[in-house]
Amino acid sequence: MTRRYWNINLEEMMESGVHFGHGTRKWNPRMAPYISAKRKGIHITNLTRTARFLSEACDLVFDAASKGKQFLIVGTKTNAVDSVARAALKARCHYVNKKWLGGMLTNWATTETRLHKFRDLRTEQKTGKLNRLPKKDAAMLKRQLSHLQTYLGGIKYMTGVPDIVIIVDQHEEYTALRECITLGIPTICLIDTNCDPDLADISIPANDDRMDMLWDGRIRTSE
Numbered sequence: 001m002t003r004r005y006w007n008i009n010l011e012e013m014m015e016s017g018v019h020f021g022h023g024t025r026k027w028n029p030r031m032a033p034y035i036s037a038k039r040k041g042i043h044i045t046n047l048t049r050t051a052r053f054l055s056e057a058c059d060l061v062f063d064a065a066s067k068g069k070q071f072l073i074v075g076t077k078t079n080a081v082d083s084v085a086r087a088a089l090k091a092r093c094h095y096v097n098k099k100w101l102g103g104m105l106t107n108w109a110t111t112e113t114r115l116h117k118f119r120d121l122r123t124e125q126k127t128g129k130l131n132r133l134p135k136k137d138a139a140m141l142k143r144q145l146s147h148l149q150t151y152l153g154g155i156k157y158m159t160g161v162p163d164i165v166i167i168v169d170q171h172e173e174y175t176a177l178r179e180c181i182t183l184g185i186p187t188i189c190l191i192d193t194n195c196d197p198d199l200a201d202i203s204i205p206a207n208d209d210r211m212d213m214l215w216d217g218r219i220r221t222s223e
Contacts, residue, residue: 008051018206019045021193031193034205043193045205053204057166057188060202064164072155074176075168076100079209084168088154094162095154096176105161105179111152118148118156161185169208170195 013019021027021035021043036046061071071093075084081097088095096104104111121141124130130138130145165180166188167173177199180187189200190208197203 008054010047010051013047013050013206018050019047020207021045027193028196030196030198031191031205034191034197035193045193045207050205053202057202057204060186060188061164061166069163070094070158070160071164071166072096072158072162073166073168074100074173077169077172077208080168085154094158096151097154098150100173100176101151102175103179104176105185106182108161111155114148114152115156115158118145118152121145121148122156164188167200170199172208 021031023041024038024043025041027035027043031043034046034049035043037044064071071091073084073088073093073095075081075095075097076099084095084097088097101111121130121144124141125145130141133141161183162185164186165176167177167180168190170177170189170191171194177187177189179185181199187200188202188204189195190206191197191200191203192206192208195203197205
């Protein structure tokens, strides 16, 4: 894998509060190598290590994307919903930002059936077929379509399990992470000081409540 120079701005990350961890009582001891200090009862993440692992993640993503690999971004916390959708749409990859449905990957056959139903309903809505049904039947199918849009809208074009999964907040998305581990899907996790860095293939230590800095396009490449 070719290594590139990524213009990761430590000052901007600090201004955004990426270095602030959880309270010292909530920490995971396995995060010790990624913590540089304690301040007023809060652990402070070592941003030099954050930059290092972020750079490694960028290398992996760039290399995989150049080979046409399929990505999935997962982040369902309220403060991550919009950032995840923006980043995924900009990168033209799949995403889940509302709720992780258990078995979404490990029981792919069921997910695929739901996706087929979702696509069929969308087609029927676009062609006006739903409006030609009896009101009661149309209302039921429209509710079903709305439900599928909420939970599967970000993966409606996914044709199989992804090649790489990027996860925001290890604790919140633990079920998704376990499914990836079960299937052997490489993962990139943004981890706060209460997480386990050994569970992901690449763990990026950072405040999981201040993720906009890592998603809003400030990271650039120089060949």
